[in-house]
Amino acid sequence: xxxLIQLAxxxxxxxxxxxLIVLPLVPISVYFERRFSAIIQDRVGPNRVGIPLxxxxxxxxxxxxxxxxxxxxxxxxxxxxxxxxxxxxxAYFWLAPALVIVPSLIxxxxxxxxxxxxxxxxxxKLVIADLDVGPLFVFAIASLSVxxxxxxxxxxxxxxxxxxxxxxxxxxxxxxxxxxxxxIPVLLYYGDLNLSNIVEHQAKHGxxxxxxxxxxxxxxxxxxxxxxxxxxxxxLIFTVSIFAETNRMPxxxxxxxxxxxxxxxxxxxxMKFAMFFMGEYAAMVIGSAMIITLFLGGWSLGFGSDAFIxxxxxxxxxxxxxxxxxxxxxxxxAFILFFILVRWTVPRFxxxxxxxxxxxxxxxxxxxxxxxxxxxxxxxQLGTVITVVGAVLLVIVSAALLWVLRASxxxxxxxxxxxxxx
Amino acid sequence: xxxxxFWIFAILMLLGGLAVVVLPNPVASALSMVVSFVGLAGLFVxxxxxxxxxxxxxxxxxxxxxxxxxxxxLLDLKTEEKRxxxxxxVIGGLGIVLAFTIQLLGVxxxxxxxxxxxxxxxxxxxxxxxxxxxxxxxxxxxxxxxxNLVGQVAFTSYNLPLQIxxxxxxxxxVGVVVLSKRQTT
Numbered sequence: 001x002x003x004l005i006q007l008a009x010x011x012x013x014x015x016x017x018x019x020l021i022v023l024p025l026v027p028i029s030v031y032f033e034r035r036f037s038a039i040i041q042d043r044v045g046p047n048r049v050g051i052p053l054x055x056x057x058x059x060x061x062x063x064x065x066x067x068x069x070x071x072x073x074x075x076x077x078x079x080x081x082x083x084x085x086x087x088x089x090x091a092y093f094w095l096a097p098a099l100v101i102v103p104s105l106i107x108x109x110x111x112x113x114x115x116x117x118x119x120x121x122x123x124x125k126l127v128i129a130d131l132d133v134g135p136l137f138v139f140a141i142a143s144l145s146v147x148x149x150x151x152x153x154x155x156x157x158x159x160x161x162x163x164x165x166x167x168x169x170x171x172x173x174x175x176x177x178x179x180x181x182x183x184i185p186v187l188l189y190y191g192d193l194n195l196s197n198i199v200e201h202q203a204k205h206g207x208x209x210x211x212x213x214x215x216x217x218x219x220x221x222x223x224x225x226x227x228x229x230x231x232x233x234x235x236l237i238f239t240v241s242i243f244a245e246t247n248r249m250p251x252x253x254x255x256x257x258x259x260x261x262x263x264x265x266x267x268x269x270x271m272k273f274a275m276f277f278m279g280e281y282a283a284m285v286i287g288s289a290m291i292i293t294l295f296l297g298g299w300s301l302g303f304g305s306d307a308f309i310x311x312x313x314x315x316x317x318x319x320x321x322x323x324x325x326x327x328x329x330x331x332x333x334a335f336i337l338f339f340i341l342v343r344w345t346v347p348r349f350x351x352x353x354x355x356x357x358x359x360x361x362x363x364x365x366x367x368x369x370x371x372x373x374x375x376x377x378x379x380x381q382l383g384t385v386i387t388v389v390g391a392v393l394l395v396i397v398s399a400a401l402l403w404v405l406r407a408s409x410x411x412x413x414x415x416x417x418x419x420x421x422x
Numbered sequence: 423x424x425x426x427x428f429w430i431f432a433i434l435m436l437l438g439g440l441a442v443v444v445l446p447n448p449v450a451s452a453l454s455m456v457v458s459f460v461g462l463a464g465l466f467v468x469x470x471x472x473x474x475x476x477x478x479x480x481x482x483x484x485x486x487x488x489x490x491x492x493x494x495x496l497l498d499l500k501t502e503e504k505r506x507x508x509x510x511x512v513i514g515g516l517g518i519v520l521a522f523t524i525q526l527l528g529v530x531x532x533x534x535x536x537x538x539x540x541x542x543x544x545x546x547x548x549x550x551x552x553x554x555x556x557x558x559x560x561x562x563x564x565x566x567x568x569x570n571l572v573g574q575v576a577f578t579s580y581n582l583p584l585q586i587x588x589x590x591x592x593x594x595x596v597g598v599v600v601l602s603k604r605q606t607t
Contacts (some may be wrong), residue, residue, distance in 0.1 A: 090451070133569060136476045143484030147456065150488070154449065154495045169492045175487060191556060191571050249582075 185373030435461030
């Protein structure tokens with residue numbers, strides 16, 4: 001009986017968190033993407049699709065700002081012809097889309113979505129698997145999704161998809177190093193790899209990037225502010241590397257439309273194509289969740305209010321976890337909007353720039369940052385030295401980012417008019 | 423329940439290993455190797471070694487095998503698929519497997535068949551109270567902090583070998599850069 005209840009709780013968590021929270025976020029982010037890009041490009045975007053009352057004899061449709069559009073998109077992809085070209089290697093061709101989406105959804109299981117709910121003494125944490133190797137688990141499983149993209153490129157048996165797959169492999173491996181190295185300072189600071197504990201620590205002692213409350217003898221304001229420098233450098237490198245890992249603009253070289261037709265999914269249609277799409281968006285959701293969890297306090301509201309929220313209860317049933325879940329979702333949506341904003345403002349990198357940024361700048365900066373963070377923790381009395389080194393490093397990283405951003409902009413060719421053609 | 427999981431992952435690993443050898447297509451072999459690694463990682467997790475299990479996937483399945491696959495795809499080994507296995511190498515390989523199995527059976531025969539004693543976490547916690555209070559506190563809470571323990575052992579008892587391995591890897595990295603530079607110019 002005990003075991004059955006345990007299993008039921010686990011099943012409820014898997015279904016609730018993965019299929020009712022993360023998966024619906026995928027179409028919602030597609031909707032946000034379309035509306036937000038429309039705003040950026042001074043268009044209206046999809047704002048009509050709603051409940052079609054006119055079909056049922058009503059006078060007027062209810063449009064809900066086009067919020068039903070993602071469902072229409074999904075339906076369209078479902079109903080399209082699922083075409084498999086003759087020249088593909090069939091087994092791998094079918095396997096590849098699944099290999100893209102499954103790892104992203106597996107990583108959901110270590111993300112803490114909220115504090116706990118339930119009756120006192122029998123509380124349930126809002127995390128599917130409270131592993132002690134949280135961030136490593138996410139990196140390990142997420143790194144498997146590269147097989148899907150590589151296999152898609154290879155099994156399509158045509159040139160552009162293959163180049164897309166090869167690019168993706170090289171890109172993923174390059175940025176995984178920066179990704180892994182950049183969070184070492186963060187893990188040094190927490191001394192823990194359990195994401196729930198990390199978030200609880202932040203709820204008590206201030207978010208890593210906003211350490212303004214919960215000071216005590218072990219966590220003085222000065223020490224936290226001093227650690228803010230390596231933490232912010234880590235945040236920059238980690239966020240940009242997440243962009244590269246999830247193949248989002250400005251790093252979407254594997255599916256670069258202007259060079260590779262559609263990249264690795266050129267030969268795919270219908271739901272198989274949609275699964276690549278869903279995999280990319282699910283990876284984006286998980287990446288945002290990781291950034292929020294490690295740097296921005298996860299589900300905590302901050303300013304010392306979390307103990308109060310956790311204690312909220314209706315008739316003995318604690319509901320604080322649900323409020324924390326809502327806070328987490330708000331942060332997640334905000335970060336997804338940031339991802340979309342970047343996609344529609346920053347132009348795509350050239351491939352050599354991408355590689356240079358990963359290997360020459362981020363790799364070294366992340367390594368120096370590890371030393372800097374260790375220095376902050378081990379010898380906080382060297383405050384000025386640390387601040388100076390940190391400031392220099394910060395300037396170098398930001399300058400490098402700006403340089404690459406500027407370099408990726410196409411230079412306007414000087415216009416000599418008719419004279420130029422002579 | 424853990425026993426069932428052990429069998430699932432063990433069979434997954436063995437099937438993967440078998441497929442590496444049997445399948446004619448090099449890409450299929452490489453993917454089978456990934457399956458085998460995932461099975462092995464599952465076994466590590468079953469032994470409470472979460473860190474080793476995750477590292478197995480992160481390093482071997484996520485990085486090294488990706489590079490293997492990358493190379494195999496670029497080489498485009500079409501002839502490899504049509505090659506028929508020759509008798510002598512097959513017999514040689516089976517012979518090695520047989521010798522290893524006999525050796526394994528010999529070792530297993532002389533090993534007492536009993537379950538390992540559960541770890542005494544409180545005693546370990548008391549023993550580590552002075553040297554590493556963080557680990558000790560976690561052990562006292564009935565929790566095995568495998569990442570912290572691995573780090574603690576690697577950076578205290580085996581610090582010198584760790585540094586030497588680090589230098590070795592650095593030398594390898596520099597060597598790779600030198601070799602690849604020479605070819606391009």
